[in-house]
Structure formats: C-alpha cells, structure tokens
Amino acid sequence: MSVKHKNLLGIEPLDKVEIEQILDGAKIFKELCAGNNKKFPALRGKLILNLFMENSTRTRSSFEIAEKRLGADILNFSASASSLTKGESFYDTIKTLESMEPHIVVMRHSSPGSAKFLADNIDASVANAGDGPHEHPTQALLDAFTIREKMGTLTGLKIVIAGDIAHSRVTRSNIFLLTKMGNDVVLSGPATLIPREIEGLNVKVETDFDKAIEDADVVMMLRIQKERQKESFFPSLEEFNMLYGLSRERLKRLKEKSIVMHPGPINRGVEINSEVADGARSVILEQVSNGISIRMAVLYLLAGGKINELTH
C-alpha cells in the first residue's frame, strides 16, 4: 500500500487519504480497462497466491481477473479451514506457502483475525479477501467506489445497511470506511442479528426498517444465510421478507436519487425482491464490475506501485 502498510488487512487501519488513494487508483484502472486492451502488466513476474479456505466464487473470480489484467503469475490454493485435531494446521499451511515465495497472498478464511495471523507469519504482502465476520476491505472499497461514482460524493450521505449485521464482514468494513468519510450510517435488522454495543462504532441502530430507510441516500442490503432461520434468529424467511425485505413499496418511499446495493449473491424474495434487484435504482451489477478495478488498485499498491505513475 502506501509506505505505511505492507498489507491490506482491513479498513480500520486506513485513514481517509489512503482510502481516497485506492479509490482514485481504481478510477484510473477502470478508465484504462474501458477500451479493448484490458491488460496493464504492472505485476509481471510477481506471484500472487489466492488462498481460499472458505467458499467464494465472486470475490475469488474478481481477484483473479484483476491479477490477470495486471499480468501477475497466479496460483490458486484451496484448503479447508482446519480443526486442531485433523488436517494440516493453518500455521503449517502458511509456512508451506511461504516457501513458494509469493509476493502477495490473497486470502479468504472463516476465522476473524486470520488475515493478521497470516501476515504475522509470512514475508509476503497480504490482501484480506474476508476473515470471518471481521473485515472484507475490498468489498467496502468497491462499495465506496460505486457510491462515489453514482452519488457524486462520498461524504454527508445517509447510508442504511440492513439484514444480518451480526455475521457480516461487509458491514464492519463498510462501517469503518463510511464513517471515516463522514457519512451517517444506520443499521437495520432484527435485534437478534444486531450485535451488542455496535453503536460504539459511531452508527445508529433502527430495528424498524421502514423508519430506517426514511431519507436514505443509499440502501445496502445484506445476504441472509438461510441457515440463520434454523438458528432462530428469525422465525421464517417469509417473515423476514415482510419486515426487512426491500420491496417495490418500500423503494417508492426512498429519495428520488437514492441507490440500492447488495454485495451478492442475492436471495430474491428474502432480503430483496426481484423488481428492486432488477430495477433502475439497483447498482448491484456495477458493484461487481467495479470490484475488479478496486482489486487491481489494491494489488498494484501492495506490489509497491504508485498511483501518480499510472498514466492514461
């Protein structure tokens, strides 16, 4: 990253200037890749290791495309998160990977803090692609990029994040980023899915979703894992949809210029209804394509690149 950061472990350690630097970098990459030539081989000869210890299709694909566009050598390494008693320990996996001498490791893992553990035990730079419910920094960056592009600003907005707040790394990274940039963040969802004392992160909580979305500029819906119902966080998916689903009726009450976001994959008819997901306010697919530009910028910076050396 900047001189200060060898890794991107989360949004929390970044300051406003560093966040803007990544967003600006992504903007340049987006423009660079707008034409037919989508190659910008700044990372030629660098080995990037994609370590996915938890299933991920979109984040992994997005990183891979970014890596390919940057001309890096790629190795995909799948391993399942180990228990203490069976399989190779995480530490031994890391040491094995280290001897392959990667420049950057991109990792998804189910355990909070695992990205830090990796960074503490390997020479390579680490890009956190999600460490349990802790952080998912590139998602928050691509969300911020999309908001800035669509709303023309990334400050002074009212942004509602709704659904399964408790288990969401997307929420935590977004809270860190959006509050740093001076936005009002309101969280909404059933109280069972709102973790204790989250107001301490300078956000408001409004469990009544209809109240929460009043005057919102951005509504970000989170994916509801279907197994949460079995764990009794709410009685049924239908009831969840009734109370917290983003429907056409609710959409009508939003501000005229507001946008609807979702990190995907979406559950139609649960947290978001089809007519909203496919509607004009939805920027869900743009989020996906912006993800590639953000990841190009992050990898470029982690490899020691400088934004002012990028030319159109």
Place this chain on the structure above:
Amino acid sequence: MNLLIKNGHIINPDSGIDKVLDILIVDGRVDKIDVNLDESMADKVIDAGNMIVAPGFVDIHAHLREPGNERAETMESGCKAAMNGGFTTVTAMPNTNPCMDNAAIVSLVREKAHRAGYAKVCPVGAVSKGREGRELAAIGEMVHEGIVAVSDDGSPVATAELMKKALEYCQLFGIPVMEHAEEVTLTRGAVMNEGFMSTKLGLKGMPTVAEDIVVARDIILNRYVRGWLHVSHLSSAYSLDMIRRAKERGDRVTTEVTPHHLFFNDSRLEQFDTNFVMKPPVRVEADRLSMIEGIKDGTIDCIATDHAPHPHEYKNCEIDICAFGIIGFETAISAVLDVLYHRYDVPLKRIVECMSTNPAKIIGMKDDRLRVGAKADITVFSTGSEVVIRPERFKSRSRNTPFKGMKLKGCPVYAISGTRVVRCDVGEVQ
C-alpha cells in the same frame, strides 16, 4: 540442614504477626521465630531484607494435565512451576484424561506429586462420573484418598438436580462444590467477552449473563440445602454482587478471582492474541474494577490462577479454534502485586490472605502454618523489584501466557516446602 531467613517482614494473618523477624528452619521444620537470630546457627542464610515472608501461597485452581496431556504439563513440571512461582500448595483439577472421578486416579495423582517432591498437590475430584453431569462420582471414596473439593471444572455442573445433590452430599465431608459457572447454551462457539469489542472484531461473545445465570442457580440451591458453594474464577460484576448479598445473608459461599481478571480487560483481544482467550473471558473494565473492589471489601475470598497449560500449537492457530486458558503459576505473584498493591493500594495483609491463608482454609488446611514446630511452608516475595517476565525461564512445560515480556513490579523470591527450597526465577529482575 539449618536455614535462617534473616530480616524478612513476616506477614501472617493467622497469627497476626506483621513485623520484621528471623525464622530458623531446622530439617524442614520451623524451629524459631524471633528477633535477631544468630547466623552461626545456620548452614544457609537467606537475606530477606526488604522482602515479605508469608505462609506458603496456595493456588486452589490449577490444571496439572496428568494423566492424559503430559505434553502440556506433568505432575513434576507443574509442581516445579508452582514453586518457581512462589506457591507451595496447589490443587489439581479433575478434567484429566481419564478424568479424576475415582479413587484410583486420585491416588495416582497424589503419588506422582509426592514423588516429584516440590509443591504439595491437593486433588479436586469430579462431581459427576466422567464429568458428564449425570450421576455423582465416587465422592466419598475420593475424599478417603485425599480430595479437598469437587468440581466438574471445564464445564458447569450440568443440571440443577445434580448440583442440589452435590451440595447436599458434600456436607458430610465438609468440602466445597467448586462451580465453573457457564450457561453453555449462551457460549457455544464463543471466544471472548460479548460486548463492544467482540462486536468490533466479529468474534462470537460469551455474555456475562452466562456466568450470572449459573451463579444465581447455585446460590439459590445452596441456600435451600445449606451447603457450601465455591464459585470458581469469578469474572462478572453482577455475579460478584449476588455473592456479596448471599454472604450478607449468612450463606456459605466462597469465591476466587484469577490474576488475569484483575489485570486485563477485553480490549486486549484487539490484536487477536490467543493468549487472551480463556474461560471465563476477560471482561470489560467495569467488571475488572468490581473484582478489585471485591478483593478490598472481602467478598472475594481468594486469588487462584486457573493455571491451564497447553502445547504451543493449540494457541498458535486461528483464534476461534484455539484452546482456552493460560498458565498462571509463574506470573501470579508479580501480576497481583503490580495491579493490587502498587496500583490499587490493596494492603499486603489482604493479598497474603487472598493468596495464602484464605485458600488454605477452603481446602481444609486450617492450622497456622507459619508457627514454631510446623513443617516449613513459606513464600518469600519482593514488592519493590521489577521483573520482565521471561517464559523461557518457566518450569512449566507450556508457555501460553499473555504476560510474556511485560514489566511487572513485584516478584516471588523463594518458595520453601519442608526441606525443599526453591529460588524463584520468572524473568529479569531489575
């Protein structure tokens, strides 16, 4: 051999002695306690000037891991570690493998400890067979072999019915039922205290109410059957208050707190350091401060380490699968003096009560141990020396401590048990 401890400030809450005196030990027994004893009587002299000399410290909550997990600790390494940390008596909790739920294992543990020849070990038997929470273990037979209490530690006593019976049954023997208070349906998969910090880190939290619910259940049952409840490793302010009120009513309830719950709060988890993962978890600052208040006002009877050794790989891993617990023998005295004596003005006499005479009474050692004619059982410590904790000097087989590298004010200097004299070494003394 004649050993003379010169110029030490003796603090013995049992006899009320609180002044500088010399102690002459002859062949492992206290021969004289007096002013200015002649050095020519001794083969070896310990200059205890500027040091505190107290009845040997007693840790009533420790896991010695034998049998079953000798890679983490053995009777021998555990007993050496205890004395290196200034303890002359420790308990052995029953969550071994196989578990200590019968007289044969109790006798094996005592035999191994005796053979090691360092700290005295007082076994704690399981409440239930296999610690499974269904039927009472052979408590009477184990008492016959020397257990000093029962506990299903590591787990709570599973049901109210079993707890009621245990509290009733143990009255015959005059031993406490030690409770690991945790409502397990509220702590599944959890790593740390539930609150702002767990929310921020995305880690599953154990709420204080998980402790409070079991403490409340047990206090109610204990009052009903007039038993003796001992609440282990207290961490919640609300539980502390319930115990305070139970004591005021005259119920027989005792409790302990660990040095780490006096020293740390949950903000320490911020770097995902697995050496801050234990049960119960370190709580928020308000809970920590209430524990210190509980020491001061006498609600908390004693300080116990919950010494929980683990092999390195059980901590050098992802935080949500790491083993719970930290070692405590070799950091307890330094941590307690640093926080309680130096920072919160707890008098030394109170600290000696909490680490020596009160825990001794809970496990049935009722006599004054620092008296002429008694077997030598003495802890010598310094309040003024600063020590940088160096786990590589520990005698424990394990190194899972969050105090590594910390500079603490106060340290153990000697532990003496009979003819065994250990010079404590837990780090660089400055």
